[in-house]
Amino acid sequence: QVQLEESGPGLVKPSETLSLTCSVSTDSMGTMSSYWGWIRQPLGKQPEWIGSFHSSGNTYYNPSLKSRVTVSADMSKNRFSLKLTSVTAADTALYFCTKRDSASWFDSWGRGILVTVSS
Amino acid sequence: EVVLTQSPATLSLSPGERATLSCRASQSVRTYLDWFQQKPGQAPRLLIHDATTRAAGIPARFSGSGSGTDFTLTISGLEPEDFAVYYCQQRGNWPPITFGPGTKVEIK
Numbered sequence: 001q002v003q004l005e006e007s008g009p010g011l012v013k014p015s016e017t018l019s020l021t022c023s024v025s026t027d028s029m030g031t032m033s034s035y036w037g038w039i040r041q042p043l044g045k046q047p048e049w050i051g052s053f054h055s056s057g058n059t060y061y062n063p064s065l066k067s068r069v070t071v072s073a074d075m076s077k078n079r080f081s082l083k084l085t086s087v088t089a090a091d092t093a094l095y096f097c098t099k100r101d102s103a104s105w106f107d108s109w110g111r112g113i114l115v116t117v118s119s
Numbered sequence: 120e121v122v123l124t125q126s127p128a129t130l131s132l133s134p135g136e137r138a139t140l141s142c143r144a145s146q147s148v149r150t151y152l153d154w155f156q157q158k159p160g161q162a163p164r165l166l167i168h169d170a171t172t173r174a175a176g177i178p179a180r181f182s183g184s185g186s187g188t189d190f191t192l193t194i195s196g197l198e199p200e201d202f203a204v205y206y207c208q209q210r211g212n213w214p215p216i217t218f219g220p221g222t223k224v225e226i227k
């Protein structure tokens with residue numbers, strides 16, 4: 001089981017871009033047939049899947065966020081990223097990075113990073 | 120989008136009692152249904168994957184059943200550490216992967 005760790009600013013201004021990075025504790029990221037992605041959870045609410053990058057190069061997004069989201073990966077540096085543009089207060093949440101193998105369950109989660117959108 | 124409905128929203132039980140949690144999908148997800156436990160400030164912890172299979176290290180008091188649209192998570196005898204929020208999540212029809220609203224199991 002790989003270890004995941006989120007990093008990035010904890011405070012983002014409205015209308016700006018939220019950018020987070022997830023560091024992966026393996027040198028085999030590029031050889032694993034896995035989905036590397038993001039889930040967020042507003043305080044007191046259920047988790048919401050944001051999107052994933054598959055090691056094949058394909059990306060998958062939640063239709064509700066698709067116009068604002070980019071998930072990308074740098075396999076050589078064992079990390080992947082989330083960019084969410086034009087943020088509002090509704091984007092305030094605990095953001096988790098995750099891994100799941102193809103046709104499989106979420107088997108690794110980061111500890112989460114709280115991102116607050118406020119001026 | 121597959122909508123998951125969980126019931127009850129809150130379950131008030133005493134340690135040692137049996138907990139039965141329900142998850143219903145708006146369309147069939149076959150057996151691609153997972154259950155998570157979450158405590159405050161922590162990431163969700165996988166309990167059951169593929170509707171019925173306990174994840175590694177999960178005690179035998181946790182069991183899952185169901186297929187298609189109706190699923191159940193049973194905790195056969197509640198331990199103090201089991202009081203938490205439980206979410207079901209489907210990956211049978213995605214994107215998007217979706218989560219239910221959760222069931223809070225609280226101490227009576």
